[in-house]
Amino acid sequence: METTTGAGAPTTAGPGAAERIAATALRPARTVVRWGVRHGLASVFLERSARSGDPVGRLLRNPAVRDHPYEVHEELRARGPLVGSSLGLVTTSHAVASEILRSDRFGVGWDRGAAPRLIRWALRFGDELDATGVAEPPSMLVVDPPDHTRFRRLVSRAFTPRATAAFEPVVQRTADALLDALEMRRGTVDLVETYAAQLPVLVIADLLGVPAARREDFLRWGAAAAATLDPGLPFRRYVAAERALRAMHAFLREHFERLRREPADDLVSRLVGLPDEEALTERELHATVMLLLGAGFETTVNLLGNGVVLLDTHRDQWEALAADPSGWDGAVEEVLRHDSPVQITGRTAKADGEVAGREVRAGTRVTVLLGAANRDPEVFDDPTRFDVARGNARDHVAFSAGIHYCVGAGLARLEGVVGLRTLAERFPGLRVSGRPVRRDLQTLRGFEHLPVALR
Ligand code: HEM
Structure with a gap:
């Protein structure tokens, strides 16, 4: 019953009472089916492969490895640039990662029509807009052209270098205000809670x-929903993530209605008010705005937190940076390279072909370890060394490459530079003062808690 929406046009025909009751009664069953098809199967598989010692299984399953993935990356690198694993092929090579990410022989989508009948039924039965996360279609992150091109074109205007540069005063003002509040507190604070999460x-x-007033809700929802990027999520965490997704979709629905009535001068108002020939369906609108919102803060928080910890050690x-702030641009690139906030992505081969001298058949999944590619000794001298003056740090693939290259890379860099530089100016004596706690995630890498003494 979904219809394309123009400004002020009705969006969905509401279900009748009987349909609503049936949908509510079926909800727990649909949640179980959704979890089973999206995470349950992968979870059993990864568990088994972790136990058998498979490096990718260990990487995705073992919490100790999650905190220190780089040793497993080196184990994989020693086996070759593109190697078989429990999840298909996997690469730690910068050259192979770049080739695959840029190649039109690989895509992010997969052919659901070719899946076994039971999977197709489960996908259909479990399909529900309000439970859909950013790692599922129609999120632009996981759709191929032509849909990808259509979504990307609609949002990229808001992220041009010029549009991003015009945003610098907002970023600076926001950083200043947050640090003013910290100035009043002094002593020991959790820097993630009070600054690194707040700024983005x-x-x-x-x-x-x-509305900025809802930021604590966004942070709570984002933290739970970010887990859906990881394969093989345990049931309990999936249920928490789904609850967060439902709350986010409900917020977005109201927000879109408000903007249809009273459009403002912002990206979302433009998206809800597109002329009919360009208009997004309700589902596409939810997917696009949820991705922008989530990607906007769930990643940059990690850049800031990882940066503070690396510079503390x-x-x-x-x-040196406090004495000469002109080095911050390079420092942010080196943080992105050395401890990448997004560690993992993947692509599926659309046609048979060869990569790194290896036959890759259509339908093969390749896991791309961005964090490992960023420590490839073929590209980066002495890659484990953290050096803010490294000449080619910017050659990293922390923002991916090819058509899915991060839309918000310029904004993330701006927030990284302004956020860290201003922190160092205001608190030059800042020290990590307790044990930083990593987030319990594999795809995203950052800190959940970061105790610091402000000086
Ligand atoms: C340090 C911060 C960030 C990092 C490390 C990061 C990283 C990434 C990566 C690796 C991808 C592509 C994944 C793939 O190829 O499969 C991506 C895509 C994307 N990012 Fe970011 N991101 C950051 C900040 C942001 C910000 C601030 C926004 C702002 C809205 C944003 C919006 C997006 C969007 C919309 C996509 C999807 C692009 C597409 O599929 O065409 N990101 N990001």
């Missing part, structure tokens, strides 16, 4: 025209 969520809220470099 406030900036993206401003850019998308969503390389104190001389923090002090």
